[in-house]
Amino acid sequence: DSGVTQTPKHLITATGQRVTLRCSPRSGDLSVYWYQQSLDQGLQFLIQYYNGEERAKGNILERFSAQQFPDLHSELNLSSLELGDSALYFCASSPRPSETQYFGPGTRLLVL
Amino acid sequence: DQQVKQNSPSLSVQEGRISILNCDYTNSMFDYFLWYKKYPAEGPTFLISISSIKDKNEDGRFTVFLNKSAKHLSLHIVPSQPGDSAVYFCAASARETSGSRLTFGEGTQLTVNP
Numbered sequence: 001d002s003g004v005t006q007t008p009k010h011l012i013t014a015t016g017q018r019v020t021l022r023c024s025p026r027s028g029d030l031s032v033y034w035y036q037q038s039l040d041q042g043l044q045f046l047i048q049y050y051n052g053e054e055r056a057k058g059n060i061l062e063r064f065s066a067q068q069f070p071d072l073h074s075e076l077n078l079s080s081l082e083l084g085d086s087a088l089y090f091c092a093s094s095p096r097p098s099e100t101q102y103f104g105p106g107t108r109l110l111v112l
Numbered sequence: 113d114q115q116v117k118q119n120s121p122s123l124s125v126q127e128g129r130i131s132i133l134n135c136d137y138t139n140s141m142f143d144y145f146l147w148y149k150k151y152p153a154e155g156p157t158f159l160i161s162i163s164s165i166k167d168k169n170e171d172g173r174f175t176v177f178l179n180k181s182a183k184h185l186s187l188h189i190v191p192s193q194p195g196d197s198a199v200y201f202c203a204a205s206a207r208e209t210s211g212s213r214l215t216f217g218e219g220t221q222l223t224v225n226p
Contacts, residue, residue: 103155
């Protein structure tokens with residue numbers, strides 16, 4: 001158990017819908033990262049937050065957004081869902097940027 | 113552009129023998145490298161890391177070697193145990209220039225046979 005929690009574990013929804021994935025970092029970690037793992041793309045970095053501020057952006061679609069709240073938990077919002085958004089979404093956290101990232105168990109999203 | 117590559121999708125070894133997993137990278141700005149292990153239906157678990165100022169880091173049964181001139185790193189597991197069977201991901205970051213984002217390889221499925 002890494003100490004990073006993600007909810008829900010599984011999510012099934014329809015195309016065009018919007019979902020919110022939630023992540024609670026390890027106690028004391030200020031930095032949160034989101035990654036997507038799809039069958040054809042592997043693990044891809046989406047976005048990073050540090051102490052509430054966006055720090056870095058990867059190949060995150062405009063339909064996706066994220067934020068980190070004052071209590072340091074983070075949410076990833078996915079809207080206008082498409083079949084291709086079906087994937088595993090992982091959250092990771094680290095005490096500070098550039099330190100080792102510890103991953104949560106992931107949320108498996110299935111868009112039908 | 114695949115900046116981190118693990119060319120072996122799978123590796124099978126006998127219990128007690130050495131497992132060697134390989135990883136190549138192309139981005140010369142990468143300065144920090146990590147190995148993660150992943151079981152099905154779980155998130156990646158951090159195993160070991162190495163900074164570009166070192167060429168070797170050891171932690172118990174796990175040793176990571178870095179050859180910067182060849183842009184190659186490897187993970188050695190000695191002795192291999194059946195519980196080591198998992199997918200192993202190599203990851204890299206360019207902390208000085210691109211911050212903390214990790215770039216992952218495609219993974220290598222390690223199977224350790226009893």
